[in-house]
Amino acid sequence: MTNTFDFDFEAYDFWPLYQTIQKFYPIGILKNYGEGIHREYEGYKALERLLVENIHDEKTWKSNWVSFTKKLGSELEKKTFGTTYGQAPSYSAYLILDWKKDGNRSNYKELHFSVSLLGNYFQIYGIEKTQLSYEDEVMPYQVENVKEVIVSPIDDFKNHFEAVEEKIKKQFKGYRLVPFYIGQSRIQGLEVYHLDKENCTVNMALFNDFMGYGDQIVDVELRGDMDYGMDGWKK
Template structure:
């Protein structure tokens, strides 16, 4: 990770990740990797919050039903029983014509690793080709309240922060950063970003087309008592040499 430690307190994210993932231990050494005490604790949280049906219903399904009623839009659950987060998306719009479907989805994630959440919108296209199958693609990602995503984006941030006290939004600029030596146990792919460690692998972070501010809610991470001065930069320190 790379950020200005004098101004921002993103160490909370790094410490939470380091606490549950065996960073630097090769996953191929499965005995060492899966015996890491932090990972066992994370597995316990996943079982308690997701696998135990009553808890999952009380802590997440009831919440999304409230949101669905307030938004007047369908909410689709995407929580994975192996990944360390609650997740769903709001189906903001769906247009179908013959074999072509276009959807606008606002995905929201609440982590079980620590008090963190995030939202990412995406505009997707799906085409059915007879005899060949179904093919999908994402046109662009939405990183902050923009266009037809704006109202739902703002509302979800407010409702999540009210329901999950003390949880903070992880800006896309931070979520896409990688941590050397990090490996997540819920996927066989090489996933080592902050987003993958905190949430899941449902969003392709490498989609080239994006709209919105990738540092949305960055101000929530400014250290208490910090006084602005000196060099003007957001997260990353200036390069030298």
């Protein structure tokens, strides 16, 4: 799935997403002309301050996010794992919904979610993956293969998807879900400061690069409604 940022402007208003991204990233100024140019952009400096204040400050990070995910996992009776890292402008984590092991093969169902630090936005998606574990003379290693990405509340992901969505909205007032289709759309000339990629996606700019480019998951089956969440953006 590859698409350029676009929407039905008569029915929906996704301009806030673009305006937020434009505020923090100098769209159209490529980093290969000099990292210094990007670092002098006021939005870039503001983004770095947000990272320091909300993630690098351990007390704030634990108060804003770790306590929330612990409570979430307890209420849903699922193990929660944090995936927030200091260069991506979001809090993130995932729940393990199901896990089965057969020999050296493990099958996982996970529900991932992120809350942006740049604006009132969040994302949710599920994945089904296989992990193969191998013994090696030097050290053990693992190979992961994502088989499916679940983009809306369906089938055995439905209840937990909806529960996480509800709890995020309750905890982070006024935040809206970014539909998968919109999140995976590229913006020409957008380079995210911590990634070595051109024409980055909305998801990369607001959250992280866990989903990569649309064409990087072309061999992965997408299940569900890629427009899920559009109602929250109607005019």
